[in-house]
Amino acid sequence: SSSTPARRVPIEPQSVDAPLTDSAIFLVLEVVDAPEAHAVVRSALASVSDVSKNVAFRDLRASLSCTVGIGSDVWDAVTGLPRPAELHPFQPIIGAHHTAVSTPGDILLHIRSDRRDLCFELERQLLDVFGDAVRVVDETVGFRYFDNRDLLGFVDGTANPVGLALPAATVVGDEDPDAAGGAYVVIQKYVHPLDAWQELTTEQQEAIIGRKKADDVELDDAVDGQKSHKTLSTIEDDEGEHDILRDNMPFGSPGSGEFGTYFIGYARRLWVVEKMLQRMFIGDPPGLHDRLLDFSTPLTGSVFFAPSADLLDALDD
Numbered sequence: 001s002s003s004t005p006a007r008r009v010p011i012e013p014q015s016v017d018a019p020l021t022d023s024a025i026f027l028v029l030e031v032v033d034a035p036e037a038h039a040v041v042r043s044a045l046a047s048v049s050d051v052s053k054n055v056a057f058r059d060l061r062a063s064l065s066c067t068v069g070i071g072s073d074v075w076d077a078v079t080g081l082p083r084p085a086e087l088h089p090f091q092p093i094i095g096a097h098h099t100a101v102s103t104p105g106d107i108l109l110h111i112r113s114d115r116r117d118l119c120f121e122l123e124r125q126l127l128d129v130f131g132d133a134v135r136v137v138d139e140t141v142g143f144r145y146f147d148n149r150d151l152l153g154f155v156d157g158t159a160n161p162v163g164l165a166l167p168a169a170t171v172v173g174d175e176d177p178d179a180a181g182g183a184y185v186v187i188q189k190y191v192h193p194l195d196a197w198q199e200l201t202t203e204q205q206e207a208i209i210g211r212k213k214a215d216d217v218e219l220d221d222a223v224d225g226q227k228s229h230k231t232l233s234t235i236e237d238d239e240g241e242h243d244i245l246r247d248n249m250p251f252g253s254p255g256s257g258e259f260g261t262y263f264i265g266y267a268r269r270l271w272v273v274e275k276m277l278q279r280m281f282i283g284d285p286p287g288l289h290d291r292l293l294d295f296s297t298p299l300t301g302s303v304f305f306a307p308s309a310d311l312l313d314a315l316d317d
């Protein structure tokens with residue numbers, strides 16, 4: 001007689017792969033340093049998927065999703081689970097001209113929907129659940145700008161992995177069994193001096209980005225000398241190219257002169273994002289930093305781990 005192996009349901013990641021939406025909220029929270037607060041946060045985290053479902057159901061076509069990331073400093077106290085192998089706080093990178101700052105952040109809520117009101121409603125309900133156990137460190141509302149352009153005017157997100165390459169690039173697998181189904185998340189909130197950028201010619205801007213502005217066609221990689229943003233953020237080794245998933249969103253307020261890009265990157269391996277940042281801020285070769293940084297200043301920088309949906313839901317068991 002043959003024995004049938006138990007059917008194993010695959011581990012379900014959070015909705016890291018949610019589609020690009022018209023609106024998003026990036027909410028960074030600090031957890032109050034007290035055991036009661038940790039307990040509240042633990043059960044609040046476990047309820048995120050239910051609360052999201054309640055709001056999402058009111059218009060299923062609006063693709064509401066919420067991805068939750070947990071920072072290194074609170075991981076142990078809040079989850080009580082083994083640490084993801086690469087989880088550590090954002091390491092600042094100090095280049096000759098530009099610095100990638102590291103700023104506080106214990107919990108990240110990345111809320112996405114095609115409807116601003118659904119994002120708003122979910123944020124409101126979730127903050128009610130977290131209550132006094134958290135303090136809001138930063139709340140940024142992003143919006144879709146024309147054909148997925150950033151405020152510098154370039155189409156942003158083109159080279160993102162699609163199909164099976166997407167989970168392969170973003171979701172931890174057997175290499176770290178306790179963290180399987182999760183993803184590392186890196187955020188940086190950038191502001192742009194738009195006037196200075198607009199003084200450049202289109203050709204100068206294109207050389208900085210590495211793509212044509214109007215039709216997004218790729219320019220050839222520089223063989224030596226100054227490399228474009230596209231080339232500096234491409235990580236290749238013996239295993240091939242290492243992708244990440246970006247869901248950058250413009251934000252800002254012309255009335256107060258604020259023009260920004262909220263960078264968010266999801267990755268199966270944190271070191272890949274860190275390597276991209278090193279190449280951008282230090283340069284390759286060192287000294288030739290990413291010229292995009294002459295027009296983009298990061299105000300924040302934090303690392304989170306977005307555990308699998310199963311693990312998140314079970315946090316208060």
Ligand code: HEM
Pocket residue numbers: 150152154155156157158159160188190209211229230231233234244246261263265273276277296
């Ligand atoms: C590509 C904009 C920051 C990683 C691009 C492209 C644009 C862009 C317009 C070309 C189109 C595309 O493939 O998406 C920006 C802006 C940033 C920013 C406005 C902030 C102000 C970052 C950071 C990272 C990063 C901080 C990584 C840590 C990448 C990667 C690509 C890319 C991996 C694709 C490269 C390729 O394989 O072609 N970015 N980016 N970007 N960016 Fe950024």
